[in-house]
Amino acid sequence: MKKLLIILTAINLLVVSSVYAQKPKNYNAAEIQLSLQKLKVLGNVLYVAAHPDDENTRLITYLANEIKVNTAYFSFTRGDGGQNLIGPEMREDLGVIRTQELLAARRIDHGQQFFSRAVDFGYSKHPDETFKTWNKEKILGDLVWIIRKFRPDVIITRFNTVAGTTHGHHTASAILAEEAFDIAGDKSKYTEQLMYVDVWQPKALYWNTYWWRKSDFQKDTSELLSIDVGKYNALKGLSYSEIAALSRSSHRSQGFGATGTRGIQKEYLQFVKGQNAEKDIFEKIDLGWNKIEGGKQIDLDIDQILSDFDPANPAGILADVLKLRKQIAHLNDDFWREKKLDEIDEIIYGITGLFIEVKAQDYTACPGESVNLEIEAINRSDAKIILKKVNFKSLGVGAGYNFELKNNVTKQIDSKITLPNSAVYSQPYWLVNEHGIGIFEVKDQQLIGKGENDPAVIVDILLIIEGEEITISKPVIYKRNDPVRGEVYRPFVIAPPVYSNITERVVIFANHATQEVKVDVKSGKEKLEGILTLNLPKSWKIEPSSYEFQLDQKGETSSFSFMVTPPDHQETAKASAMVTIEDKEYNYSHSEINYEHIPAQLLFYKNEVKFVKLDLKRGDEKIGYIIGAGDNIPKNLKQIGYEVFIINDIEFSDKILDDFDVIILGVRALNTVDRLKFDMDKLIQFAHRGGTLILQYNTSHRLVTENFAPYPMQLSRDRITVEEAPVTIVNKSHPLMNFPNKISEKDFEGWVQERGLYFPGSWSADYEVVLSSHDPGEESLEGGLLVAKYGRGHFIYSGYSWFRELPAGIPGAFRIFVNMISIGNNPTAK
């Protein structure tokens, strides 16, 4: 019995969290009719792939809305390693955005969403490399857990298991799906899960084939099952492809806006495992009530309700729906009883025109604080409904009432809750603990798989509807009116009382000089008094040692300066700004992600910042920088004392260019800066007259010009994805490795994300090779750093990922980059 209770709670929360901080769902007559039709279907399908946006939204839309099976997308990652086309957020923050975009997509296509703990750590060529980083055992367990919890009849993968045809994460997702299919039903596997769930054996696994890499796959569809996912749904007034396009367009950070299509649209499935089908993946799978003991009568009763349903008077079926609810409540099948009770409660909420909302006075509150709440409840039907109780389960408090909700008369209840001192902050659960590069640390088994945190506070409202007790769960939300957007909802979250942000993400000390470091302190509540310190290892000197401060209003910010003197030697340290309030220490930063297409997200990271003292010699070259796709390198070069000028919008006249010693092209400048089609030669001539021209990586396709180098050179797709891949200095005596900084293999330690990408694949003998490196088991690549003398100057092409390493404060990357800048002043290079 205990086990049953735990499962029930988990399922309930899933339902609540799907409407977290959104405008409340409306239940028009068509939605109610569709929900009644769905009540007849008892089946589940799980779609499996690697990243947010891998999923086939059309197929998911079709299965969820036409077949009306519960359809979920299991994405192994949250897309942290991808790009962001709408703002500056990267890594964990981008993962939060893409998580929310997936949840937004599922609200449109009516699917559900699950994740594993895997981190999207960037590109990998082979699934073996993916598994090495992910911890295969744990990630496989996450999929097994969701299969046991969600109980899919059918699993569909986006990718197949042939290595080398696509991203390693993609292939890994298909391999894991097949392995999970084999063991989810095995009681001897992942036994620690069995205190919460039973084992489950899905019936079949299919691969949702594709031909976008034409050469890899045969186009003969005779052996495949096909589904027309382009059908039109009159109740929605849209085809499934049109709905899918709306859903797909939620992936704004990826620039995946999609245009709807109409008409026949085929999807193909290739049988992989389990029970094969001839025509239809569900032909041997019972999706109806017949498979449940006592289900036959329920099915007939739903038919009767459907035929009695009058769109003009939805509440007309209430008595029969309540009767049906009683029958379902008596079923022995725990899984379907709870799922169908949730569905039927939503239907009752819809047909009675109920609207219940619990609004907080502000969108944050701290542990121990009191929060004023406003509960609005209204019934828009003739049904007799009594509001009996309001229960804050997680707080252990509630209040009894006896209000009748009369037809179309708003009832407002003012309420006040006090958050316990032990309340946890609403940081996304996968970001609470520090994590490695491959897997998020999530200790609570019950959290694994969830799209996002459950609402900070859930309110259970007990209603008596025509004599029947029904509990409606609602999250506490915050809403306000925006003069432009209208009604704007956002999640209510539990937050720290104070935030301290070190304003730089990485603080670089290029020499021994003392630097000013600023810390902003922001109050999370009223009347705050505390002491601020900057914590660093003893080798760093800090003045003053602390500040006492007072902030009267919530949201008030004050800025404090510390003078920091670095140690003599090269050192990388972690610094944190600590606030002490009544003996309790806080070191949380405050960041907000706020876009219109997803609910606003507040994030409370530990405010740790890297302080780097470099062992660096540099010249005083004047640098011109041409921004490409956007990178942080100009800022990083300023941090170490260079004068850097952005030269995008000025005339490329010889006179102006010759004002610089060095001109650097930002990443992908040859892909994004159209004027280089005409002006690249001016830059090459700048080198000929004695300047240094440095090019960073560009993708090999869609170059604005092929004539970007003084001597022949061809870009390739060669990359080194393993950031620890050993680097050999091929030419130890080369000036680039000696002046002004003596470079050794040690300078390639601690690099992040990758070594480099799109290296030149072939080049003329005019270039000198300096470095060599390769991914494990692959051939050496020597095109990562090529140098040529040209006229009186120098030309350097380097695909090593300086744009990642410099912002991350990697000392060796700074030392080598400075040597590239200094090559024109190097006495031995002239």
Ligand SMILES: [Zn+2]
């Ligand atoms: Zn992908």
